[in-house]
Amino acid sequence: MSSPPSPARPGDLDARLAQNAEAIEALLETLLSAEPAAGELTRPARLVAAMRHGALGGGKRLRPFLTVETAGLFSVPAAQARRAGAAVELLHCYSLVHDDLPAMDDDDLRRGRPTVHKAFDEATAILAGDALLTLAFAVLAEQATHESGAVRAALVGALARASGCGGMVGGQMLDLAAEGRFEARREALPEAEIRRLQAMKTGALLAAAVEIGARLGGADAAALVALGRYGRALGATFQIADDILDVESDAGQMGKATAKDEGKGKATLVGALGLAGAKRERDRLSAEAVAALSGFGPAADVLRAAARFAAQRKS
Numbered sequence: 001m002s003s004p005p006s007p008a009r010p011g012d013l014d015a016r017l018a019q020n021a022e023a024i025e026a027l028l029e030t031l032l033s034a035e036p037a038a039g040e041l042t043r044p045a046r047l048v049a050a051m052r053h054g055a056l057g058g059g060k061r062l063r064p065f066l067t068v069e070t071a072g073l074f075s076v077p078a079a080q081a082r083r084a085g086a087a088v089e090l091l092h093c094y095s096l097v098h099d100d101l102p103a104m105d106d107d108d109l110r111r112g113r114p115t116v117h118k119a120f121d122e123a124t125a126i127l128a129g130d131a132l133l134t135l136a137f138a139v140l141a142e143q144a145t146h147e148s149g150a151v152r153a154a155l156v157g158a159l160a161r162a163s164g165c166g167g168m169v170g171g172q173m174l175d176l177a178a179e180g181r182f183e184a185r186r187e188a189l190p191e192a193e194i195r196r197l198q199a200m201k202t203g204a205l206l207a208a209a210v211e212i213g214a215r216l217g218g219a220d221a222a223a224l225v226a227l228g229r230y231g232r233a234l235g236a237t238f239q240i241a242d243d244i245l246d247v248e249s250d251a252g253q254m255g256k257a258t259a260k261d262e263g264k265g266k267a268t269l270v271g272a273l274g275l276a277g278a279k280r281e282r283d284r285l286s287a288e289a290v291a292a293l294s295g296f297g298p299a300a301d302v303l304r305a306a307a308r309f310a311a312q313r314k315s
C-alpha cells in the first residue's frame with residue numbers, strides 16, 4: 001500500500017503542489033483511458049478525446065491537493081486520497097467545460113488552450129462535461145476509494161451537495177441572474193448576496209475538497225467543524241483573488257480571458273468593496289482560514305500555506 005504524504009513545511013508548498021499535480025495527472029490519464037471501465041459498454045472515441053482535452057494537461061489541481069493534504073492529516077493511504085481528489089478535479093473540469101460554453105460565459109481560451117467547444121463542437125462539449133461529472137461519482141463509489149460503503153456514500157453526498165442546486169450549479173444560476181440574463185437588473189446585488197453567490201459557485205467545491213479528505217480519514221465532529229471553517233474561508237479567499245486577478249492580470253498570465261467581469265455586469269466583491277477593500281477582505285479571509293487550523297499543529301502547515309497561496313496567486 002502506498003504511504004501517506006509526510007508533513008511539510010510552508011516552504012514546501014510549490015514542490016508539494018507540483019508533486020500532487022503530477023500524481024493526479026497520471027491517475028486522470030488512467031481514468032480517462034479509451035478502454036471501457038468495468039461495467040461500461042464502450043467509450044466513444046470523440047467523447048473520450050473531448051473529456052481528455054477538458055481534464056488533462058493543465059490547471060493547478062488545487063482541489064485534489066486540498067483533498068490529499070487534508071486526508072494526510074489523518075494518515076489516509078495516498079492511493080485512496082488521490083482517487084477522491086481526482087473525483088473532485090473531474091467535477092471541477094466538467095464545470096469549466098460547461099462554464100465556457102456560448103450559453104454560459106462564452107470563452108475561447110481555458111488553461112492556455114482552446115476551450116472544449118472550440119476544439120470540438122458545442123454538443124460534444126456538453127456531453128464531455130456530463131461524462132466528466134458522472135465519472136466523478138463513479139470514482140467515489142468504487143471500493144478502491146474506501147473499503148467502507150458508508151464512507152463512500154458520505155463522500156458521494158458531500159460532492160453532490162457542494163456541486164448541485166444548493167451549491168455550485170445554484171451559484172452559477174444566481175451569477176447569471178445577477179448579470180441580468182433573465183430580467184433587467186435595476187440595482188447592484190447587495191454585498192451579502194454576492195458573498196452567498198460566491199460561496200455557492202466557487203467556495204462550495206473547494207470546501208468539499210477539504211471535507212472529502214477529512215471524511216475519508218474518519219475525522220471526528222470537532223475536526224469536521226474546524227476543517228469546514230477552513231474550507232469555506234479558503235474558498236471565499238480564492239474567489240476574491242479571482243475577482244482581483246480579473247482586474248489586475250492579463251490573459252497570457254491567467255490562460256483565460258480577463259477584464260470580463262465589469263463588462264458583463266458580474267457581481268463581484270471588487271465591485272462592492274473597491275479594489276483596495278477587496279484586497280483587505282481577501283487577506284482577512286485568508287487569515288481566518290489559517291486560524292481555523294489552530295488545533296492541527298505543524299502537520300497542517302501546508303494547508304496554512306495553501307490559504308496564503310489562494311490569496312496571493314497570480315493565475
Ligand code: GRG
Pocket residue numbers: 058059060061062092095096098099104111168169172201202239242315
Ligand atoms: C457551469 C455548472 C457550471 C458551473 C460553473 C466553475 C464555475 C462554475 C465557474 C467558473 C468561473 C470562474 C472563473 C470562477 C472563479 C473561480 C474558479 C472556479 C476559477 C477556476 O479555478 P482554478 O483557478 O482553475 O482552480 P484551474 O485551471 O487551475 O483548475
